[in-house]
Amino acid sequence: MTRQQRLFMRMAITIHERLHSEITNDKCFSLPAAAWQQCETINRKLRKASQRGWNLAADRLNHDLRLAVERLRNEVAELDHKLRPSGDEDRKASVGDIFADLVALHDEFEDVAFHRREHTLSVTTEAIELDGVYLGPFEIRLDWTDLLEGHPYNYRVIAVDPNPAAANESVTHPHVQDEGVCEGDGHQSIRKALEQGRLLDFFMIVANLLRTYNSGSPFVSLSDWHGVECADCGSTVCDDQRWTCEKCETTVCGECYYNCPGCDGIFCNECTTRCEGCDENHCSGCMKQCSRCDAELCQGCLDDNERCSDCHDQELEEETESDGSGHRRDDADAPIQPNRVGQVAVPA
Amino acid sequence: MKILVINNDGGGFADYVDVADGTTVAQLFERQIGATKPSHYLIRVNRQPCPADQVLREGDRISITPTKIEGANS
Numbered sequence: 469m470t471r472q473q474r475l476f477m478r479m480a481i482t483i484h485e486r487l488h489s490e491i492t493n494d495k496c497f498s499l500p501a502a503a504w505q506q507c508e509t510i511n512r513k514l515r516k517a518s519q520r521g522w523n524l525a526a527d528r529l530n531h532d533l534r535l536a537v538e539r540l541r542n543e544v545a546e547l548d549h550k551l552r553p554s555g556d557e558d559r560k561a562s563v564g565d566i567f568a569d570l571v572a573l574h575d576e577f578e579d580v581a582f583h584r585r586e587h588t589l590s591v592t593t594e595a596i597e598l599d600g601v602y603l604g605p606f607e608i609r610l611d612w613t614d615l616l617e618g619h620p621y622n623y624r625v626i627a628v629d630p631n632p633a634a635a636n637e638s639v640t641h642p643h644v645q646d647e648g649v650c651e652g653d654g655h656q657s658i659r660k661a662l663e664q665g666r667l668l669d670f671f672m673i674v675a676n677l678l679r680t681y682n683s684g685s686p687f688v689s690l691s692d693w694h695g696v697e698c699a700d701c702g703s704t705v706c707d708d709q710r711w712t713c714e715k716c717e718t719t720v721c722g723e724c725y726y727n728c729p730g731c732d733g734i735f736c737n738e739c740t741t742r743c744e745g746c747d748e749n750h751c752s753g754c755m756k757q758c759s760r761c762d763a764e765l766c767q768g769c770l771d772d773n774e775r776c777s778d779c780h781d782q783e784l785e786e787e788t789e790s791d792g793s794g795h796r797r798d799d800a801d802a803p804i805q806p807n808r809v810g811q812v813a814v815p816a
Numbered sequence: 817m818k819i820l821v822i823n824n825d826g827g828g829f830a831d832y833v834d835v836a837d838g839t840t841v842a843q844l845f846e847r848q849i850g851a852t853k854p855s856h857y858l859i860r861v862n863r864q865p866c867p868a869d870q871v872l873r874e875g876d877r878i879s880i881t882p883t884k885i886e887g888a889n890s
């Protein structure tokens with residue numbers, strides 16, 4: 469046995485001891501109620517969106533429902549597996565299995581490191597590039613002291629040559645934030661691999677997850693990786709300084725967004741109109757045309773008859789002129805003070 | 817004969833299954849996964865890459881791992 473093989477054997481024995489000390493006799497099973505509830509909620513929203521003709525929202529909800537059903541399916545499959553009579557103990561890795569996994573890891577990955585004192589085993593992937601965005605190599609570091617603990621406590625994904633998203637430095641991969649992976653479709657298989665001590669499978673699944681981009685649910689999408697451009701001024705916008713226009717859904721920066729005084733909504737320059745009365749930008753829903761001159765004004769700048777102030781004044785003037793006495797018709801019946809020397813009739 | 821099949825697609829289950837003598841890797845893949853393309857999976861026999869026509873033997877350990885696994889921001 470070579471020196472490296474002896475080292476692998478010692479590691480295998482240590483990990484095996486840990487793995488088999490964690491056997492539980494828990495026979496209580498939880499049903500996938502939360503996953504089912506999530507499906508119901510999304511389905512309800514989807515029905516509502518479809519009925520109201522909100523096609524974009526319906527498309528998004530349809531995608532969300534598909535993911536929720538996938539999650540439900542995985543949880544049902546896991547429950548079914550747990551309920552089968554054969555014991556899990558049969559499938560827990562033996563010392564030989566773990567040893568073979570450690571040897572095979574060197575064939576699958578460029579760099580494998582074991583730190584006995586820190587209780588960690590790690591592999592490093594090749595440099596990963598997704599949709600033309602360089603993300604660099606990732607170290608997948610497993611803490612094998614508690615293999616049953618589950619994500620995110622017993623393994624981390626560390627960017628070796630980080631190229632984080634411009635909008636969020638803690639996101640080093642579309643599915644990695646703060647060194648934690650959002651496992652998505654890989655969740656059940658990662659958990660199973662760890663529970664059974666299948667180290668090679670665990671690292672292969674996580675590595676393949678890092679090599680895959682799910683555009684439907686990233687922390688930061690690859691199209692926005694180098695920052696989102698403000699649709700109005702073209703500057704790069706960070707996550708905490710970005711605003712989305714409620715009408716056209718483009719991104720605008722804090723300098724360029726408009727807060728409609730009528731409805732309090734957020735809009736870009738393109739989707740607002742300046743009110744000729746108060747000189748403030750309003751969304752199209754809060755703008756109206758003067759019933760007389762067709763000038764565009766906000767609701768607050770129109771009178772009860774939806775006339776602008778100019779038309780309002782002009783109409784009053786016209787009414788006054790049409791009244792032969794020179795008095796406004798509205799005031800015709802108003803009581804006047806008696807005529808005296810040096811006095812004229814003045815409406816009350 | 818009995819072999820260990822580890823399906824890392826979905827649930828990630830490991831099961832001992834009975835297969836007929838002379839069963840190849842490709843035949844087992846079709847039985848376990850179905851009509852999906854084998855190129856979408858990393859298939860290992862006893863932790864080593866293998867040709868599709870490799871004949872399985874008693875006690876073999878076959879793992880099937882999808883090359884594309886979608887993470888999700890849950």
